[in-house]
Amino acid sequence: MRLFSRFFSRPRAPDFPSRTGLNWSLVFRLALRDFRGGLRGFGIFLGCIALGVAAIAGVGSASLSLSDGLARQGREILGGDVSFDVPQRELSDAELHFLASHGRLSRAATLRAMARGEGGDAVLVEIKAIDGAYPLAGEAVLDPPLGLAAALSERAGLFGIAADPGLLQRLGVAPGGVVTIGEARFELRAALTSEPDQLAAGLQFGPRVLMTAAALQATRLVEPGSLIRYHYRVALSGGAGAAPASDDAVDAFVADARKSFPEAGWDIHSRMNVSPQFAKNLTRFTQFLTLVGLTSLIVGGVGVANAIRAYVERKRPVIAILKSLGGTGSVVFALMLTQVMLVALLGVAIGAGAGAALxxxxxxxxxxxxxxxxxxxxxxxxxxxxxxxxLLTALMFSVGPLGHAHDVPAQALFREEVEPRRGWPRLRYIGLTLAAAAGFLAAVFAFSVDQKLAFIYLCATSAAFVLLRLIAFLMMNGARRLPHSRSVAIRLAIANIHRPGALTPTVVLSLGLGLALLVTLTLIDGNLRAELGHASPGQTPSFFFLDLPASKAEAFTQFLKAQAPDGSVRLAPMLRGRIVELNGLSVDSARPKESVAWVLQGDRGITFADAAPEGSSVVKGEWWPADYAGPPLISLETDVAAGLGLEVGDEIGVNVQGRTIVGRVANTRKVNWRSFGINFVLIFSSNSFKGAPHSEIATLTFPGAGDPAREALLLRETAGAFPAVTSVRVKDALDALSGIVGRLAIAVRAASSVALLASILVLGGALGAGQEARIHDAVVLKTLGATRVRLFAAFLVEYGLLGLGAAMFGLAAGGGAAYAIVSRIMGLDFVWVWPQALAAAAAALALTVLLGLAGSWRILGRKPAPYLRNL
Structure with a gap:
């Protein structure tokens, strides 16, 4: 008040706006002068805005930093300018000549195998056999620091290898020790501490082992049909010291390769697009985390609205002075909106700075x-x-509460308590709120790379707001209709829930939305972990065996039956192939659903069979007879068929070992992938690959729960008897996937914790905003004889009921959202992970009660006299 008195005591009259417009210069000066008293009451406002902005800016900045790293180091990550990958075959002389004519060429081969230490322990490893030109870009770092040529060369009849430090630990081998891979013994000469093209290799289930191409031949692991992948990297610079080729030159080279060898079946990656699937997943994950951060900003918007309401109430005397001096309601609104947006700018600046620094x-x-x-x-x-x-959130949630300042009467200057105006603000302010909301929605769609996901998010958030307001209304209406309890504490608690100015809408809205998000993420994480950890004794295989030569399949089956007579053994032929045509058209023109786009990216495992495998059932069409000898037929998984828009009778072209096989879809089948058994997206009729070299894939399933000691012994015996066979323990593979899910969950939890922190701020702000009313109530009740214990019990019951209502909504809404995501989007069976969900709800309930009681404790200690004089 002293500020405005000084301002209006100037000799000239204040230059208030006319009916035709506002004097924004005056409004801005008044707003700045009022800030001389500090930003008291704006702490929650600043915290809510800064938190949300920091989360969104931080997630985006971190994602772009990762994208920049991939782009700037794409040549090193890929191992050259362009990589040509083909499964199960080496390039022809014509193809090699074409690649070599455009620059420096490096060849590598990758496959999985078993490494055995001197003690007999066996470990699954990822072999990379390289030539002398590797790497064309980047550097392999070894410990001790040897050159690759020295580390991998042959000495005294033993080839050298460099291995990931994990292999040294698991086999208990130090540099200089001997390791057996396949039928060859190797000297482990160095630990591979940095592999330049590790990211381009994709998901790995074992430690990396580097060796030469000659050493790989000595292992005798490569046989016709082996699951080996060949990589040919090209550096277009033409010389070690020359500058890298331009992006246009790289694109032209890729286009020339596709045109010159359309049937090659190779998977081509350039340095600008090292891993398309990784880039796509990064974009999706970034958007998901951004939407989680946006939820925290929306939750914080409730705190913004509460802070603005409290701000308007505090400024009632100032507003009355302005009205008395001739200021209109528009002046008041413009002044307060200017102040609010200046504070919002401060909060946005804090959040933007934190996000940029992340x-x-x-x-x-x-x-x-x-x-x-x-x-x-x-x-x-x-x-x-x-x-x-x-800024849009601050504007959207503040215009409505500020609109009530327009109608604050001048009489408020002469009476401390004037009945506030109830109901909606004027239409102009409702329209401005809707315009800000429309701008917010437009921003969500403009910044989103997945419009469908953005639409679903906005619909879900809007529905949650409506439901939470409805729940708050039902709680207040139900409390109003409840019969009077004999307990004074319960009667007071119920009255506080439905009285004018009650905290019910704010607490239920803010806490319910934050808790729903937490329960959703908790249940999704729990379902993913349950899916990866799902194992049914007697049904889920204990081991997968890869690279089993077809000629040794019978001997291997007898070996497994001798080692595990109570186990169940299954075999299936396996090749690698890539879908290149759909109904005669290249897959480049296909528009698959996002859920099945992976089928067209890279090569897939395929098989051939006379009958439908276990764990699958024909949905449409019929299976071919066992003696079928006609054109190739295909059995296609039903969800993939729907995602690709294929029906029975359509044609699919698959490139296998450099040759395109076109088959007609004879049937579609539903596959139970949860069994983790042998099954394939594509199954061909047996005559399709007659005479083609292939390997077998086998599974061993124990009748009961797995015995780690027995499994370890079987692993050693298998590696010794069949060194060319790769043994994969299912539990180890699932643990590796679970580790990846766990690392992603950390980022999700970090983002969701921001939303929960915003909920806490909103709750604390609501308690602070209603403190004056609570003090008056407590003073009157204490004057009438209420004790501190009885008032404390009333507050305990009130906050417990509010927290219980928010927790119930959070469980229901979060469970529904998680069910939709897990079952509809991920295509998994949804299970209720009760312990985690109930723990989250209990934490929210405890949080509400503790914060409420913490804020009420100071109220109970106030003396009645100072307040009674002002009533």
Missing amino acids: PFLAAYGFGSLIPFPFEPGLHLSAVGQGVSYG
Whole structure:
């Protein structure tokens, strides 16, 4: 008040706006002068805005830093400018000549095998056999620091290898020790501490082992049909010291290769697109985390609205002064909106600064733990996205409460308590709120790469808001209709739930939305872990055996039956192939659903059979007879068929070992992938690959729960008797996938914790905003004889009921959202993970009660006299 008195005591009259417009210069000066008293009451406002903006800007900046790292180091990650990958065959002389004529060429071969130490322990390893030109870009770092030629050369009849430190630990071998792979013995000469093209290799289930191509031949692991993959990297620079080729030259080379060898069946990656699937997954995951951060901003919007309501109430005397001096309601609104948006700018600046700094903090604190090239930098696009969301959220949630300031009467200057105006603000302010909301929605769609996901998110969030407001209304209406309890504490608690100015809508809205998000993410994480850890004794295989030569299948089956007479053995032929045509058209023109796009990316495992395998059932069409001898027929998994838009009778072209086989879809079948048994997306009729070299895949299933000691013994015996066979323990593979899911879950939990923190801020702000009313109530009740214990019990019951209502909604809404995502989007069987969901709900309930009681404790200690004088 002193500020405005000084301002209006100037000799000239205040230059208030006319009916035709506002004097924005005056409004801005008044807003700045009022800030001389500080930002008291805006702490929650600032915290909510800053948290949401920091989450959105931070996620975007971190993602772009990772993308920049991939782009800038794409040549090193790929191992050259362009990589040509083919399964189960080496390139022809014509293809090799074409590649070599465009630059330096390096060849490598990768496959899985078993490595055995001197003690007999066997470990699954990922072999990479390289030539003398490897790597064309980047550097392999060894410990001790040897050159690759020295580390891998042959000495005294033993080839050398360099291996991931994990292999040294698991086999208990130090540099200089001997390791057996296949039928050859190797000297482990160095630990491979850094592999330049590790990211391009994709998911690995075992430690990496580097060896020469000659050493790979000595292992005798490569036989016709072996699951080996050949990689040919080309550096277009033409010389070791020359500058890298331009992006246009790389694109032209790739186009020339596709045109010159359309039937090659190779998988081509350039340095600008090292891993398309990884880039796509990164974009999706970034958007998901951004939407989680956006949820925290929306939750914080409730706190913004509460803070603005409290701000308007505090400024009632100032508003009355302005009205008394001739100011209109529009002046008041413009002044307060200017102040609010200036504070919002401060909060946005704090959040944007924190988000922009996140990549640098991540690189400084966790740079050595990030398994990808990470280039921290200032990303204005990500920061701008957070700033836009923050300002639009502040505007959207503040215009409505500020609109009530328009009608604060001048009489408020002469009476401390004037009945506030109830109901909706004027139409102009409702329209402005809707315009801000429309801008917010437009921003969500504009910044989203997946419009469908953005639409689903907005619909779900809107539905949650409506449901939460409905729940709050039902709680208040139900409390109002309840019969009077004999307990004074319960009667007071119920009255507080439905009285004017009750905290019910705010608590239920903020806490319910944050808890729903937490329960959703908790259940999704629990379902993924349950899916990966799902094992049915007697049904889920204990082992997969790969690279089993067809000629040794019978001997291997007898070996397994002798080692595990109570086990069940299954075999199936296996080849690698890539879908290249759909109904005569290249897959480049296909528009598959996102859920099955992976089928067209890279090569897939395929098989041939006379009958439908276990764990699958024909849905449409019929299976071919056992003696079928006509054109190739295909059995296609039903979800993949629907995602590709294929029906029975359509044709699919698959490139296998450099030759395209076109088959007609004879039937579609439903596959139970949860059994983890042998099954394939594509199954051909047996005559399709008659005479083609192939290997067998086998499974061994124990009748009961797995015995680790027995499984370890079988692993050693198999590696010794059949060194060319790769043994994969199902539990180890699932543990590796579970580890990846766990690392992703950390990022999701970090983002969701921001939303929960925003909920806590909103709850604390609501308690602070209603503190004056609670103090008056407590003073009157204490004057009438209520004790502190009785009032404390009333508050305990009130906050317990509010928290229980929010928890019930969070469980229901979070469970429904998780069910939709897991069953409809992920295509998995949904299971209720009760312990985690109930723990989250119990934590929310306890949080509400504790915060409520913490805020009420100060109220109970106030003396009645100072407040009674003002009533």
